[in-house]
Amino acid sequence: MPRECPARKAGHLTILGTQGTITSMSIESKVSGGVIKYRGVPQVRGQKRHTAWVKTRAEASMLEAELRMSMGGQVPKSGHTVGAVVAGYIEACIGDDRSPATIAYYRHGEASIPTAFAERLVSEVNSVILDGVYREMRRAGASNHSTKRLHSTLSAAFSRAVKYGWLATNPCKSVSAPRVKAEEISPPTTAEVNRIITAAAKVNADLSACLRLGAASGMRRSELVALQWRDLSGEQLTIRRNRVKDGKAWVTRDTKTGTRGHRTIHIDKGTAAALEEVRARQLADGHECVWMFTHDGLEPFQPQYLTRSYALLAKDGADGHLHGLRHFHATQLLSQGVPVTQVSHRLGHASPLQTMTTYAHWIPANDQTSADLIGSLLD
Numbered sequence: 210m211p212r213e214c215p216a217r218k219a220g221h222l223t224i225l226g227t228q229g230t231i232t233s234m235s236i237e238s239k240v241s242g243g244v245i246k247y248r249g250v251p252q253v254r255g256q257k258r259h260t261a262w263v264k265t266r267a268e269a270s271m272l273e274a275e276l277r278m279s280m281g282g283q284v285p286k287s288g289h290t291v292g293a294v295v296a297g298y299i300e301a302c303i304g305d306d307r308s309p310a311t312i313a314y315y316r317h318g319e320a321s322i323p324t325a326f327a328e329r330l331v332s333e334v335n336s337v338i339l340d341g342v343y344r345e346m347r348r349a350g351a352s353n354h355s356t357k358r359l360h361s362t363l364s365a366a367f368s369r370a371v372k373y374g375w376l377a378t379n380p381c382k383s384v385s386a387p388r389v390k391a392e393e394i395s396p397p398t399t400a401e402v403n404r405i406i407t408a409a410a411k412v413n414a415d416l417s418a419c420l421r422l423g424a425a426s427g428m429r430r431s432e433l434v435a436l437q438w439r440d441l442s443g444e445q446l447t448i449r450r451n452r453v454k455d456g457k458a459w460v461t462r463d464t465k466t467g468t469r470g471h472r473t474i475h476i477d478k479g480t481a482a483a484l485e486e487v488r489a490r491q492l493a494d495g496h497e498c499v500w501m502f503t504h505d506g507l508e509p510f511q512p513q514y515l516t517r518s519y520a521l522l523a524k525d526g527a528d529g530h531l532h533g534l535r536h537f538h539a540t541q542l543l544s545q546g547v548p549v550t551q552v553s554h555r556l557g558h559a560s561p562l563q564t565m566t567t568y569a570h571w572i573p574a575n576d577q578t579s580a581d582l583i584g585s586l587l588d
Contacts (some may be wrong), residue, residue, distance in 0.1 A: 223276065249273020253282035255474065267293045268300030274373040289375050291334060291363075298366035308462060309455040318362025321346070321355050331367070331375050336383035339363070343387060356387040376498050394568065396536035397523070403437070405522045414490065416518055418483040418511065419502045425480040427538030427556045430531055433459055436501040436509045438488065444481045445475045448557060457464030459511065474555050534556050539573040 211322045235250040239262070246262040247269035260272035270293060276326075290516035296423045299315045326342050346356050364381035370381050397405070402424050409417035423433055431451035449471045452461050455473065464470075484501070491498045496506030503509050535556070548573065553564040565572065 236266055238272065242346050245584050249276060251277035251280060251282060251342045253277060253280040263300065263304075265296060265300050266322075267297035268304070269429060271297035271301050271369070274375075275447075278373065289329050289331050290371070291325065291329050292319075292322060294324065294370050294375065295327075295362060295366045298369050303371070309453050309460070315357065315362045315365070317355075318358045321351065321359045322363075331370055334367075334376070334380055336380045339384045343384070347387075353387045353389045359382070360386050388466055394536050394540070394571075395533075396540045397520050397533045398571075399537075399541075401523070402534065405519065408522045409518065412522075413517070415487050415502055416510075416515075418480075419515065420479055421483055421520065422476070423515075423531070424535040425476050426474060426538055427535050428559070429535065430512045432517050432557070433502075433515065434502060436511055437499050438501055439482060440503070441481075444478065445473055446476055447471070449535050452509065470559055472554055478524045539568050543568055544573065546573060 215415075235252065236247055237250050237259070238245055238247050241262075242248075244264075246264060247266045248262045248350045249260040251258060251273050258276060260276050261273065270289065271337055280566075296319065299312065299319060302315065303312055304397050323342060323345065326338075328365065329338075334529050342362070346359070347353075360381060364379065367376055367381055370376045380387050406417050406421050406424070409420050420429070421431055423430070424447075426446065428448060429451065431453055432448050435450045435452045436446075440449065444462045450461050450463060453461050487501065488498075490502070491506060494506060496503075498506050500509035516531045519531040519534075523533075525527045539556060542555075543549070549561045549564050552568075553557075553561040556564060558564050
């Protein structure tokens with residue numbers, strides 16, 4: 210077993226503050242199990258404390274600043290590069306147990322930071338510089354999606370930099386975020402959905418029931434594969450978790466919008482009956498399953514299994530994206546006049562505004578009804 214090395218002598222970064230005072234920031238490192246770890250060791254008015262050991266110097270710098278502030282000390286206002294601030298913010302998000310999808314989004318944003326900009330001191334960044342960075346990225350062929358992702362990553366990291374006093378204001382708030390063209394929604398028709406569900410039954414009866422539930426509930430694929438039998442009570446279904454990839458492993462977590470995404474919805478009798486048939490097949494095979502949809506009675510369907518299966522089943526007609534079932538559910542309800550708030554609840558959106566923004570063109574205008582109503586008051 211590798212011997213744990215003692216902590217190395219702290220490395221001190223001395224910075225001249227805005228009031229002419231000298232502030233010292235200290236980061237210690239050690240090697241444990243062949244891995245280098247770091248911790249911040251702030252000293253304020255003779256009192257010395259230390260943070261937890263973490264994997265990167267950038268995160269240790271963030272924690273050092275946070276602890277220093279809690280001790281009543283001043284955080285150095287310079288000496289932190291854009292790259293270090295972003296890296297530290299992402300590491301802090303991992304420590305805060307943010308979702309793997311969020312971490313991956315920030316990682317992609319971090320990877321697109323131009324090298325020269327990453328090495329710039331964060332205290333020097335302003336809206337003019339940011340505009341120039343985005344302009345150069347576009348000239349180099351970066352997509353609006355890539356630039357928008359970088360903007361979101363920087364905005365989040367710089368907000369924390371403002372908290373620590375490394376920035377006076379967040380320059381991202383003064384820059385127009387790159388515009389990304391809204392996705393054009395083209396949901397499958399009722400006939401296409403029914404054809405796909407019927408075709409799935411010839412491949413795997415449980416897959417057919419799963420796709421039917423997707424169309425009947427508007428659930429995300431990560432929520433579908435995370436369902437357990439305890440979530441079903443008659444024709445009521447409680448959605449409280451999803452399965453996402455964290456590195457190479459699949460993990461079960463809260464829904465995409467956290468506890469706000471927890472919801473109980475009703476399903477139709479036909480879908481409820483299809484689920485009971487799934488349960489009966491599992492029991493007939495001698496399985497007391499926890500998961501609702503499973504290949505072997507032990508492990509749940511993987512999200513990509515649903516994606517690939519749907520694409521193969523839809524190849525002769527409908528759009529091959531599984532998310533089309535979610536769009537089908539939302540657009541069918543909205544076009545029939547179901548209130549946006551109710552549709553938003555079924556979809557697990559953070560707010561009805563998100564539903565309205567996504568599906569605005571599918572909400573009936575009913576303008577003539579409005580005109581007739583006002584006219585009846587004036588006659």
